[in-house]
Amino acid sequence: VGCDRSKSLVDICGEKNFQAFVCDALSVPIRSGSCDACISIAVTHHFSTAERRLATIRELARLLRPGGTALVYVWAMEQEYKNQKSKYLKEKNGSKGKEEEINTDVAWRPHSGQVPDSSSQDSARSDQLLHDLKVKGHDTKPVVDSRLPVHTNRTAFHSQDLLVPWHLKGGPKKKGECVDTVLLPAGSKESQELSPVFHRYYHVFCEGELEAMCRSLDCVRVQRSYYDQGNWCVVLEKL
Numbered sequence: 001v002g003c004d005r006s007k008s009l010v011d012i013c014g015e016k017n018f019q020a021f022v023c024d025a026l027s028v029p030i031r032s033g034s035c036d037a038c039i040s041i042a043v044t045h046h047f048s049t050a051e052r053r054l055a056t057i058r059e060l061a062r063l064l065r066p067g068g069t070a071l072v073y074v075w076a077m078e079q080e081y082k083n084q085k086s087k088y089l090k091e092k093n094g095s096k097g098k099e100e101e102i103n104t105d106v107a108w109r110p111h112s113g114q115v116p117d118s119s120s121q122d123s124a125r126s127d128q129l130l131h132d133l134k135v136k137g138h139d140t141k142p143v144v145d146s147r148l149p150v151h152t153n154r155t156a157f158h159s160q161d162l163l164v165p166w167h168l169k170g171g172p173k174k175k176g177e178c179v180d181t182v183l184l185p186a187g188s189k190e191s192q193e194l195s196p197v198f199h200r201y202y203h204v205f206c207e208g209e210l211e212a213m214c215r216s217l218d219c220v221r222v223q224r225s226y227y228d229q230g231n232w233c234v235v236l237e238k239l
Helices: 007-015 050-063 119-135 209-215
Strands: 002-004 020-022 035-041 064-075 161-167 181-183 191-193 197-203 220-228 231-238
Touching: 002 007, 007 020, 035 050, 050 064, 050 209, 050 231, 064 209, 064 220, 209 220, 209 231
Parallel strands: 002 020, 035 064
Antiparallel strands: 064 231, 161 197, 181 191, 220 231
């Protein structure tokens, strides 16, 4: 059985006679301990705080029976790993007129003995960031006044928290459909209008970050952690 936040995608599954329903990854309406296995692909990296990202893993673990396993994939900061470029970078300009849809879905690196397991750690990291900026002479306005950088598709990441443009090329804009704008590089007052463009939030994971987050939960054991084509991946076992 599958689930997704998008009703349109769930409807497509229904048309293909697959079992799927609409839900939120933070609250899945399935009985605890009822699943032999769970898969979470390109989901956790869309949540905007360490606390909420951890909650998605905790919810995944809740669904598993003891001894059950889960597979989690998140987008990696390191799109070039061990001198090899990811498929995402290699496919630059290769959409050939189709919808440009980023389905492969890092850059905090945990210090020794540290894991991201609470909002207090988020606060501590924010305080440290503000301190570092102040030392370097940068403006230290509250984060809420800042804009997330907009990623250039098919290029390396330069920020851990960003917006990824999704250029829909499926035909003319429908009547009343909203058209977004693409932000140009800092300092430019111009904007380029495309029809339509959507911005999706991502938190790309550093090496070791996903594994450390999973190890902070006492209800699961990390069986395996690995890199796969621009993604960090873990296999978990429910204790």
